[in-house]
Amino acid sequence: MDRIHDLAVAPAVRAVYGPQDLSSAPAFAGGFINFGHWAGIPLDRPLTTEDRVRSQRDLYRHVLGALDGADARAVEVGCGLGIGAALALEEFGFAAVTGVDIHPEQLERARRANAGLLARAPERLRFAHGAAERLPFEDGRFDRLYSVEAAQHFRDLTAFTREAARVLRPGGRLAVTSFFLPVGAEDAGGELAARLESFASGLDLAHPLAALVDALGTAGLTDVRTESIGDQVWPGLDRFLAGVDMPVQWPRNFLPSYRDGLLDYYVITASRPPTTNT
Template sequence: MFENLKIAGRAIRTVFTADPITRVRRFYEIQSPDVEFAARRTHYMNVGYWSDGVTDIDTAADALADKLADAAGLKPDDTVLDVGFGYGDQDFKWLRERQVAKVYGLNITPHHVEAAQRRAQEEGLADRTDFRLGSATELPFGDNTFDRVVALESAFHFYPRSAFFAEALRVLRPGGVLATADIIPVSGDVVRAAIQSGPLSFVKFSIPKENWHDRDTYRQQLVEAGFANPEVRSIKEQTWEGWRAYMAERTNDPAFRAVVKPAVRKSMAAHWKNQDLMKRELAQLDYVIAVGHKR
């Protein structure tokens, strides 16, 4: 019960935080990592890419990281900037599997940065990583620094995202690529404030209205930032439904039940109870992979 009260208190504080940057940081401090990642092998915080046969969030989240890496064209010896990196699971994956030369990570949540820094030390990758606190709209790097800039399910938070696009173009080398995996409405007619599902509360409270627009506007903002021939492609059919179905059943998973207190499980089950409402609201949300090239 005490843990539920703490979570509720953090949520209320987040909702009533006026500053958008502080609100996002507090959003990622609501849930205890011990609960959020219970009975999981990774610390991804994305909805995942649910191709046929995928049944768990860790495999789906790995797949989404691969989709973004493919879109960005990550290759050996690239210098990569990952903005809003969470705990950095994708970065360690790309260092191992794509053999990128170095990953710089920027994040506004201190405990995410600290966790990624610890992991880099533990895995002997401190010399190939640089995780630090910072703002996506004021990147603390010089012009023409990176081969790739990526944002894995984070750019919808950036205040505003269009300023991030401009900064990404500045820090990319000529020929460099920006790639994002991002959440937007299916059309500009979707009313953000009308979202009622508890699990989708982040849409209402941590996506600024400046970022609430469809694929056409997203593409146009990339053009206005200076990117050549940007592409904004929906992968909605491979994301939302798989995530919803998995999360709706998570509290029934024996491995999860073995490590999470009954009161917390009960609260989570209630949070995810109204699946009909969630399905209706998820139908209004798009999920895109966007790519832009610097001339």
């Protein structure tokens, strides 16, 4: 049974990841579709496409490095083109990765982008149609769950964290990275919508960091930790965008919004407690 057949996808999300194919935009060179982790990349010179691709790969590396995923079975929620899933297998030694995405067009692109790996090791890389709020897997299927710059699109953080806890085995770990409203700016959604078209259109949702942290705890996950990495994301992204010919300039407002304390970029980790005998 298709567990997501009745789950609505916001029109802006459907358009951007469907026919518009955000991965083809120059700002997302390399197909990873994330803002990047720019630590170690000099920003005092013109940035290249190679720098941009490195930043996106390094964001995955930063997240995957927090998971200790060697020989683990993992699921990536919001996998896009699946290039990050391939990186998890090739660089971090995950035993298997299943990429989940709500957009059939993205899954088709992911299968094309990873055709060689799928042919060589079909037991290690899989793709599945599913939603963050309704993952199409049995309980306890995975050792690790991660999501890279997709949570800003999730309609229901409580449903996502409940599903994450369900599909993780006891002792499993989770890592999520995306941009959220920091503590003290929980009511900044209106201001962000005035500055950033992605919030005004409903493509991105103004989720408070505290809402995700609370939802993880409610779902029974423990050892919840948050790491702000805004300094490693926004300045480098803005420096790169300054050299890209874009049809609109509103993405340059991410850096001022960060500096004004309206949003930040975080890595959030948590664990499902191991089963204990009483």
